[in-house]
Each structure stands twice: as C-alpha cells, then as structure tokens.
Amino acid sequence: MTVFDVAVWREGRVRMLDQRHLPGAEIYHHYDSAAEVAEAIREMVVRGAPAIGCAAAFGVAVEAFRLARSGLPDSWTEAMAPGLARLRDSRPTAVNLVWALERMAPLLRSGDPARVPERLLQEAEAIRAEDIASCQAMGAAGAAILPAAPEGRPLAIMTHCNAGALATAGYGTALGVIRAARERLGQVVVYATETRPYLQGARLTAWELVQDGFEVTLMTDSMAGHAMSRGLVDVVVVGADRVAANGDVANKIGTYGHAVLARRHGIPFLVACPLSTIDLATPTGAQIPIEERVAAEVTHFAGHRVAAQGVRVFNPAFDVTPAELVSALVTERGVVQVPDALRMRALFGS
Amino acid sequence: MTVFDVAVWREGRVRMLDQRHLPGAEIYHHYDSAAEVAEAIREMVVRGAPAIGCAAAFGVAVEAFRLARSGLPDSWTEAMAPGLARLRDSRPTAVNLVWALERMAPLLRSGDPARVPERLLQEAEAIRAEDIASCQAMGAAGAAILPAAPEGRPLAIMTHCNAGALATAGYGTALGVIRAARERLGQVVVYATETRPYLQGARLTAWELVQDGFEVTLMTDSMAGHAMSRGLVDVVVVGADRVAANGDVANKIGTYGHAVLARRHGIPFLVACPLSTIDLATPTGAQIPIEERVAAEVTHFAGHRVAAQGVRVFNPAFDVTPAELVSALVTERGVVQVPDALRMRALFGS
Numbered sequence: 001m002t003v004f005d006v007a008v009w010r011e012g013r014v015r016m017l018d019q020r021h022l023p024g025a026e027i028y029h030h031y032d033s034a035a036e037v038a039e040a041i042r043e044m045v046v047r048g049a050p051a052i053g054c055a056a057a058f059g060v061a062v063e064a065f066r067l068a069r070s071g072l073p074d075s076w077t078e079a080m081a082p083g084l085a086r087l088r089d090s091r092p093t094a095v096n097l098v099w100a101l102e103r104m105a106p107l108l109r110s111g112d113p114a115r116v117p118e119r120l121l122q123e124a125e126a127i128r129a130e131d132i133a134s135c136q137a138m139g140a141a142g143a144a145i146l147p148a149a150p151e152g153r154p155l156a157i158m159t160h161c162n163a164g165a166l167a168t169a170g171y172g173t174a175l176g177v178i179r180a181a182r183e184r185l186g187q188v189v190v191y192a193t194e195t196r197p198y199l200q201g202a203r204l205t206a207w208e209l210v211q212d213g214f215e216v217t218l219m220t221d222s223m224a225g226h227a228m229s230r231g232l233v234d235v236v237v238v239g240a241d242r243v244a245a246n247g248d249v250a251n252k253i254g255t256y257g258h259a260v261l262a263r264r265h266g267i268p269f270l271v272a273c274p275l276s277t278i279d280l281a282t283p284t285g286a287q288i289p290i291e292e293r294v295a296a297e298v299t300h301f302a303g304h305r306v307a308a309q310g311v312r313v314f315n316p317a318f319d320v321t322p323a324e325l326v327s328a329l330v331t332e333r334g335v336v337q338v339p340d341a342l343r344m345r346a347l348f349g350s
Numbered sequence: 351m352t353v354f355d356v357a358v359w360r361e362g363r364v365r366m367l368d369q370r371h372l373p374g375a376e377i378y379h380h381y382d383s384a385a386e387v388a389e390a391i392r393e394m395v396v397r398g399a400p401a402i403g404c405a406a407a408f409g410v411a412v413e414a415f416r417l418a419r420s421g422l423p424d425s426w427t428e429a430m431a432p433g434l435a436r437l438r439d440s441r442p443t444a445v446n447l448v449w450a451l452e453r454m455a456p457l458l459r460s461g462d463p464a465r466v467p468e469r470l471l472q473e474a475e476a477i478r479a480e481d482i483a484s485c486q487a488m489g490a491a492g493a494a495i496l497p498a499a500p501e502g503r504p505l506a507i508m509t510h511c512n513a514g515a516l517a518t519a520g521y522g523t524a525l526g527v528i529r530a531a532r533e534r535l536g537q538v539v540v541y542a543t544e545t546r547p548y549l550q551g552a553r554l555t556a557w558e559l560v561q562d563g564f565e566v567t568l569m570t571d572s573m574a575g576h577a578m579s580r581g582l583v584d585v586v587v588v589g590a591d592r593v594a595a596n597g598d599v600a601n602k603i604g605t606y607g608h609a610v611l612a613r614r615h616g617i618p619f620l621v622a623c624p625l626s627t628i629d630l631a632t633p634t635g636a637q638i639p640i641e642e643r644v645a646a647e648v649t650h651f652a653g654h655r656v657a658a659q660g661v662r663v664f665n666p667a668f669d670v671t672p673a674e675l676v677s678a679l680v681t682e683r684g685v686v687q688v689p690d691a692l693r694m695r696a697l698f699g700s
Contacts, residue, residue, distance in 0.1 A: 307544070
C-alpha cells in the first residue's frame with residue numbers, strides 16, 4: 001500500500017512536499033514556526049483539507065518547540081495564541097484546519113507544562129495516523145458500492161481536482177476509493193479533469209496516480225460532459241472541502257457542474273470525505289463561505305499573461321453541490337446513501 | 351457600431367490582424383500576393399470560417415493586382431490558377447474558403463479583362479460587407495429575444511469560446527448578439543469562459559470585448575455552474591461549428607456542459623450562427639464527426655508542460671448539444687425557437 005509523505009515531522013521540524021512544483025520537481029521544505037507553516041498553507045505548498053489539518057497540527061507542535069527553546073512560557077495558551085491565529089486564518093474554507101487546532105488546544109492547558117510540546121507532537125502524529133487509517137476505511141467503504149464494470153473493459157472512474165494522497169496525510173479520500181477499487185477489482189482506469197485554474201488534476205492527481213501505476217487519462221474540465229455522453233465514465237468520485245449538515249458538498253470549483261452532468265447521464269456521483277469534513281454547525285451549503293482567490297490564477301500562467309488586459313476576473317475556489325445530486329457520501333464510518341439532514345445525523349449517532 | 355478590421359484592403363494590399371499574438375500584441379501584416387495570404391491562413395494568422403473566407407477573397411484580389419502590374423495576362427483564369435490553388439489548399443476543411451473562391455472565379459472570365467482586378471476587389475468587399483450585415487441581422491434578431499435585465503443591474507450574458515468579430519469579417523455571431531444587445535439596452539455585462547484548452551475566451555473574446563468598451567468578466571470553464579447558481583448569469587449565447595438538421599449543435603468543447611447547467615437553472619441558452627453553418631444533410635448530432643486534437647494542448651499550458659509525465663489525454667475539440675437544450679437558434683433570417691427538424695426545415699423554406 002502506497003502512503004505519500006505530504007506533511008511529516010522530521011528531526012524537530014515540519015517537512016512538507018511543495019505541491020506547487022509538482023509534477024516538474026519534487027521539492028521538500030522544512031519549517032520551524034507556526035507562522036512559517038501558516039504561510040506555506042496560504043501559499044498552497046500543501047492543499048486539501050485533511051492535509052492542511054495535518055500540516056497545521058505539526059505547525060502547532062513546532063511552534064511549541066520553538067517557544068520552549070526560549071524557556072517555559074507563563075501561559076502556553078497566551079504564548080501560542082498568535083501562532084494559532086495565523087494558522088487559523090491561513091485558509092478560510094478548510095474546516096479540518098479549525099478542527100485540528102481545536103483538537104490541539106486543550107493540550108495547552110492540561111498536564112505537565114514542560115511536556116506540552118511533546119504532547120502536541122504526539123497529537124499531531126496521531127492526527128496523521130488516524131487520517132491514513134480513516135482514508136483506508138473510506139476507500140474500502142467506497143469500493144464496496146461501486147457499480148460493476150461494463151462488459152469488455154475495466155471500470156472507468158472520473159475524478160476532479162486532487163482528493164488524493166497529496167490532499168490528505170498520505171492515502172487519499174476519493175483517490176483512496178480508487179486505490180481500494182483497484183485492490184478489489186484488479187484493474188480500474190481513471191479519467192482526471194485538469195481542474196482549472198490551479199491544475200490540481202493535471203499536476204497532482206495525474207502525478208500521484210501515474211506514480212502508483214494507474215492508467216490515467218487527463219482531460220480539461222470542459223470535456224467531462226462529452227466523455228459522459230460517449231459512455232466513457234461509469235462513476236464519479238470526488239472529495240469535499242466541507243459538507244453541510246444536510247449533505248450539501250462544498251468542493252473544488254467545477255465539482256457542481258460534474259455532478260449535474262452525472263445526474264443527467266445516470267452516472268453515480270460519490271463524495272468521499274472524513275467525518276471531520278462534515279460540519280453539522282452549517283445547516284446547508286448556502287451558509288458555506290466561498291473563498292475567492294486572486295485574478296492572476298486565471299489571467300496568468302507560469303508568470304506569463306494569457307488573458308487580455310482590462311478584463312475582470314471571477315475566481316471562486318469552491319462551489320456547492322446540493323445533496324440531492326450526491327448518490328452517496330463515503331466516510332470512514334460507512335456510507336450515507338442519498339444524504340439528507342436526517343441520514344447525516346444518523347451517521348454521527350451510530 | 352464597432353467593426354473590427356480582421357482582414358481588410360488597405361492601400362492596394364491585404365491587411366490582417368495576427369490573432370496568434372493576441373492579446374499580448376496587436377500586430378498587423380500586409381500581403382501582396384495570393385501565396386502570402388494562403389500562407390497566413392495556413393499559419394492561423396486568421397481563424398474562424400467566415401474570417402477565412404473574407405481573407406481568401408482579398409487574397410484573390412491582391413493576386414490580380416500583382417499580376418496586372420506586369421501587364422494584362424492573356425488568360426486571367428490561367429494566370430490566377432496557381433494563386434487560387436494555394437488559397438484553396440491553405441485550410442482544406444474550411445467550407446467558407448471554397449465558397450468564397452467559387453464566388454470569385456466567374457469574374458475572371460467575364461467583362462473587360464482590364465477591369466478584372468477591380469471587379470475582384472469589389473466582390474471581396476461585398477463578401478466582407480455581406481458577412482458583417484449578416485452578423486448584424488443575427489445580432490438584432492438575438493437581441494430582440496433576450497430576457498429582461500434583473501432589477502438593479504445590467505443584463506449579464508455568458509459566452510463560450512470566440513464566436514466574435516475575430517472569427518468573422520468583423521462583427522461576430524454570438525458576440526454580434528451581445529453587441530446588438532448593448533445597442534438595444536444601453537448596457538450589458540459579459541461573462542466569458544476562458545475555453546480550455548486553446549483559451550479562445552481568455553485570449554480573443556476578452557480582448558475584443560475590452561477593446562469594444564464592454565465590462566467583461568473572465569472565468570474558467572468550471573466556474574459557469576457556480577456563477578449560474580449565484581444568479582450572476584441571465585442568458586447564455588454561443589456560436590456553432592455545425593448545426594444538424596434536427597437542431598443539434600456541434601460547438602467548441604464545453605458548450606454541452608454549459609447548456610445542461612443553463613437548463614437546470616432555467617437560463618435561456620441561445621446559439622447564433624449563419625444559415626451556412628446549418629447542415630441539413632446531417633440528420634442529428636450523432637452523425638457529426640468530432641475532431642480529436644493533439645495531447646500537447648492539454649498537457650502544456652502557454653508552451654510549458656503542466657501535466658505529469660505518463661498520463662494519457664482525451665482532447666475532443668467539439669461536443670454536441672442536443673436541440674432540446676437550445677432555447678433558440680439565431681440566424682440572419684430570424685430565430686428558431688426550441689429547434690427541431692420541422693422548425694429547422696421551415697427556416698429554409700421561408
């Protein structure tokens with residue numbers, strides 16, 4: 001089983017694979033403070049909600065070790081506040097970020113103050129290990145409900161963006177389902193949308209699946225409808241950045257369009273995400289804030305302007321897929337078929 | 351009214367805007383022979399079937415003036431044959447190219463031989479003027495059926511690819527409707543999709559509409575659904591590459607997805623195209639061949655490889671939007687509401 005080192009602890013520092021340089025170069029950076037990790041998250045060295053949560057957790061730990069080097073603080077809570085605030089503000093839509101920080105926070109106020117850095121590191125390592133285990137559970141649950149492959153060719157799974165090893169602690173949510181599907185079925189083929197503007201599909205999903213020995217076909221986002229109309233796609237599996245209490249799914253921009261097309265063509269549309277991505281405090285997708293990003297992501301590429309001067313830009317990073325378009329939500333605790341508020345609550349009650 | 355000088359006659363020469371350098375630079379070339387114009391067409395200085403027909407017509411005229419400078423030829427038909435052949439071969443599939451050459455040919459054999467160059471020029475100017483007039487008729491017909499602007503803001507029109515001035519003699523089909531809409535309503539705003547993989551929206555549509563004083567907002571193709579779900583788009587207007595006898599529309603890849611989303615959101619979806627684009631010999635969209643283009647268009651961006659090595663590529667240039675998703679087909683002879691085979695035949699009968 002492949003596990004990628006996305007954000008890990010190495011010799012007293014946070015080490016992260018710089019995903020901005022993939023697939024051209026495999027570059028690793030080391031960070032010594034929460035501010036540095038926050039900046040790396042903001043600059044998208046790492047992306048994907050669970051990976052961000054994992055990176056932020058290590059960011060908390062490294063901040064505590066940094067502070068401890070100048071002596072034990074009077075109050076860990078006070079001393080850590082600026083670093084935690086920077087981490088919290090680094091990506092507004094990522095719910096796992098807040099979740100990871102809230103899980104770490106009580107450790108600042110309990111037990112031996114001298115052992116706070118160590119406890120935070122243990123907790124960060126636990127977050128990472130749990131994420132990998134959770135992705136594997138999700139993978140198995142998702143693989144079990146895939147449709148059968150059509151006569152004469154392997155099952156063709158379409159995915160969008162990168163809900164992969166690179167977006168998590170190392171195994172992947174949507175791509176975890178694809179990995180588990182291959183283990184179960186022997187062979188699957190993958191259609192990856194390039195995922196403009198940031199090209200996570202072309203750069204990251206294609207990279208990690210090729211690394212992992214899959215047959216991957218890349219297409220632009222605009223080709224999904226044509227591919228479906230020609231019968232090339234049997235099932236769509238995507239990740240999620242935040243799921244509301246009623247099952248509405250905020251995910252990478254373009255997801256909604258794929259879901260609408262999948263429905264038109266009677267193709268199952270699965271969303272794989274950990275429980276930590278489900279935000280019961282957000283009633284529906286309408287309350288999920290949608291981050292708007294800088295114009296240059298759309299107007300430029302590699303420092304080269306491609307769009308006409310004088311044009312305005314609309315650059316939302318996410319969209320909302322209504323629950324009614326989701327065939328099943330796949331979590332580490334099992335599958336919610338045709339999610340709605342009732343079934344979502346039942347998942348947490350079980 | 352703005353008319354762009356895509357391919358025009360200037361001081362005894364053919365002048366063309368080099369669209370390969372847009373939007374970075376506005377470079378005009380001058381041509382003195384049919385061979386030079388043919389080379390420019392082959393190299394895609396100009397693109398779009400009506401624009402190519404117009405350029406070729408001026409190419410015929412300039413060739414005649416060039417020959418006349420060495421004295422009146424014994425036979426215009428013989429003297430012009432090599433130049434005409436080069437023009438004809440420059441883009442073998444462009445139907446308007448052959449159409450323009452066939453329209454010019456009889457002028458070589460009739461009337462005063464000394465006045466052949468002048469007559470050819472008049473005919474080329476007529477071809478250009480007729481294309482502009484046809485686009486304006488289309489524009490007026492389309493503008494007349496647009497929905498009303500919502501309270502409090504101008505009408506917002508979304509378009510895909512470049513069905514603009516730059517693809518025609520100078521006014522545009524879909525963008526002609528948008529130009530006419532502004533004349534009628536005082537103000538409209540435009541959402542242009544970038545149109546991967548070739549970025550005609552970002553490069554050409556954004557450029558020509560900014561030049562023309564429009565407020566244009568660029569977005570990736572994947573953002574159309576989100577924009578519609580937020581109520582930002584009131585109507586979609588696109589062009590067509592070929593329309594089947596039943597009203598199915600082949601157009602730039604991504605059009606189908608926009609049409610499906612527009613239907614879901616109750617947004618009118620208009621297709622603007624001249625009668626010459628309607629192919630009554632093709633019964634439905636299923637018979638329209640879909641060109642598949644080179645992988646590098648998807649794996650590379652602005653000349654730079656972005657996709658992981660080892661990935662396969664799916665790169666269809668067009669998709670088919672079924673007639674049932676088309677609210678109206680807008681031609682220079684008027685509008686076909688909810689096109690089907692019967693109403694399409696009626697358009698030609700009228």
